[in-house]
Amino acid sequence: MLFTPEVLVASPRESKSLEHLIKHLGLTFQSESSGEAVLAHLRSNTPDLIILNAQLSEITGTSIAYRVKKVKRLAQVPIILLVDANNSKLRAEAELSGVDRIVLTPFQLNHMRGIMSNLLKPKAELPMTGAQADFVSNN
Numbered sequence: 001m002l003f004t005p006e007v008l009v010a011s012p013r014e015s016k017s018l019e020h021l022i023k024h025l026g027l028t029f030q031s032e033s034s035g036e037a038v039l040a041h042l043r044s045n046t047p048d049l050i051i052l053n054a055q056l057s058e059i060t061g062t063s064i065a066y067r068v069k070k071v072k073r074l075a076q077v078p079i080i081l082l083v084d085a086n087n088s089k090l091r092a093e094a095e096l097s098g099v100d101r102i103v104l105t106p107f108q109l110n111h112m113r114g115i116m117s118n119l120l121k122p123k124a125e126l127p128m129t130g131a132q133a134d135f136v137s138n139n
Contacts, residue, residue: 004028005120008045010038010061011053011082014105018051021109025116035059039067046073049119053105054083054090062090062097069098078119082107 006028009018015031022029030047032038035056050068052061061081068074078100083090085104094102101115 005048006030006045007049007051007116008032008038008041008047009051010035010056010064011051013053014082014107017109018112021113022116025113027116027120033057035061035064038064042068042071042074047077049078049080049116051080051082052099054081054087054094060093062093065097065099080112080115080119 004027007018007022008030009015009022010032011018012033015033019029019031030041030045032041035058038050038052038056039059050065052064054061056064065079065081068077068079079098080101080103081094081097081099082103082105083094085091085106091102091104100119103112103115
C-alpha cells in the first residue's frame with residue numbers, strides 16, 4: 001500500500017498557498033478554519049503533520065498544540081506552528097507549546113517545503129499500523 005501523508009492545516013491566511021504546496025508535493029491536504037474544527041477533526045483522524053496558525057479563532061494554535069501533545073495517539077504527530085514575526089508574546093508562548101517547529105510569518109514556500117519534508121521523512125519510513133481510537137477533549 002502506498003503511503004500518502006495527510007497534512008492538516010488550520011491557518012486561514014496561509015491556507016491557499018499551503019494547499020498548493022502540499023498538493024504539489026503529492027500529499028493529502030485537509031483544511032480546517034477554526035480551533036474548534038481542528039479539535040473535531042482530530043477526534044476521529046490522525047494526520048501525519050499538523051500546521052497551525054497561532055492566532056486561530058476560538059482556540060489558539062498554541063493551545064491546540066499543547067492539547068495534541070498530551071493525547072497518546074497524537075503525541076508523535078509533528079506540529080508546525082505559524083507565528084507572526086512581529087508578535088513577541090506569541091513567539092514566547094509558542095516556545096513553550098511543545099511544537100516541533102515554529103515558523104515565523106510571512107514565510108518562504110521553499111523554506112516550508114524543506115521543513116515539511118524533514119518532519120514527514122521519518123513517518124514515511126515506518127510500516128503502516130492500524131488506526132487507534134482516541135479522543136481530543138474540548139477542555
